[in-house]
Structures are given as C-alpha cells and as structure tokens.
C-alpha cells in the first residue's frame with residue numbers, strides 16, 4: 001500500500017504497521033503519528049511562525065470572557081473539521097486581545113496534523129516585496145510571492161495595518177484574489193473592526209482595505225470577532241478623561 005514501508009526495514013510502527021496511515025473511526029484515514037511527528041517538526045521549522053509567538057497554543061490561551069471563549073471554540077472546531085472547511089477565518093479585534101495567539105495556535109495544530117502552512121505579518125510581507133524591487137537584492141517578487149500563493153494554509157497577520165497606498169491596495173488585492181481563485185484557505189487577523197465603536201476607532205476595516213476587498217474577505221472567511229469584556233469600560237473611562245490600561 002505504501003512505498004514508505006520499504007524504507008523502514010526494522011520494527012515497523014506498531015500503530016500503522018509501517019503504512020504511515022492510521023484509521024480514525026468515522027473519519028477515514030489520516031497520517032500516522034510516526035509520520036506526523038517527523039513531518040510536523042519539519043513543517044513547523046518552515047512555517048515562519050515568529051519566535052515571540054512560538055509558544056502560543058490553545059491550552060495557554062486565556063478565554064476570560066464570552067467573546068474570547070467563542071473565538072477559541074471556533075478555532076478548535078476549524079482545526080477539527082479541516083480539511084472539510086470551505087472558508088478560512090478572519091479574526092477581528094482590538095490590540096492585545098489574542099488574535100495572533102489564536103491564529104498561530106490554529107496553524108500549529110494543522111501542522112501537527114501534517115498540513116503545511118505559512119505565517120506572514122502582512123507588513124513584513126509588503127516590505128519584502130518592496131525590497132525585491134531593489135536591483136541589488138537577489139530576491140525577486142515572484143520568489144517571495146510563490147510560497148504565499150502556494151501555501152495550503154496561510155496566516156496573514158495584521159491586515160490593514162499598512163498605510164493603504166495605491167501600491168499596498170494593489171498588492172493586497174493581488175495576493176488575496178490569487179488565494180481566493182485557487183480556493184486556498186487563508187486566516188487573517190486585523191485590528192480594524194467592521195464598525196466604529198467610538199473615538200478609539202476612527203477607521204473601519206473597509207476604510208483600510210476598500211469595499212471590494214472587504215466583501216471578498218467575507219466570501220472567503222468566517223468572521224471571528226474578539227472583544228475583551230473590559231473594552232467598553234475602557235472606552236467609557238477614556239471619554240471621561242480617566243485612563244486605565
């Protein structure tokens with residue numbers, strides 16, 4: 001059944017008998033633990049998850065209010081159901097609420113299942129593309145973008161954080177449309193919300209990415225709003241001139 005068993009001459013894995021596949025009741029087959037462990041390590045090294053998020057997992061995410069509990073549940077469900085999912089995830093919420101933590105946790109869990117994935121901070125990606133225009137660098141735009149286009153799962157962190165110049169707008173549209181057309185799963189995070197909640201948010205996601213891209217994101221992602229309980233309180237206090245943090 002598998003060509004891999006030919007490479008394992010001694011003691012085939014007890015779980016799969018060396019085939020590399022294990023049967024999951026009611027779900028079909030998945031790569032065996034023995035195969036996933038080796039592949040998982042390699043994929044994790046290649047995933048570009050930044051060091052400061054390297055330890056983010058579902059277990060150490062603190063869902064201290066309803067909105068965050070729901071976001072955690074949605075994320076876990078997404079991992080469980082993958083690859084039987086039609087759309088990716090779009091985490092929206094204010095700074096420090098744990099959007100990147102959850103996005104990275106999803107990516108790590110998928111990698112553990114043997115699914116290749118890539119993490120990119122959108123600002124870093126744009127910077128790398130811009131740098132590639134410099135004739136002295138050896139990287140071409142295509143060389144940078146091909147893994148972004150081809151990754152089975154892509155996390156794009158901090159969508160809308162870059163000043164939306166015409167070039168940024170075009171590049172974002174290019175990347176997002178390409179993944180949309182290829183029906184690839186993308187997970188986004190953004191500090192910009194769909195609606196304005198008060199003076200702290202003068203701009204919405206639509207202001208930052210444009211109407212067309214916003215509606216494309218709706219098509220290709222499930223929205224995961226994240227709002228800490230103390231958020232409204234914080235806004236209220238700010239308006240009253242009292243600052244809490």
Ligand SMILES: [Zn+2]
Nearest residue numbers: 013016032034
């Ligand atoms: Zn095995």
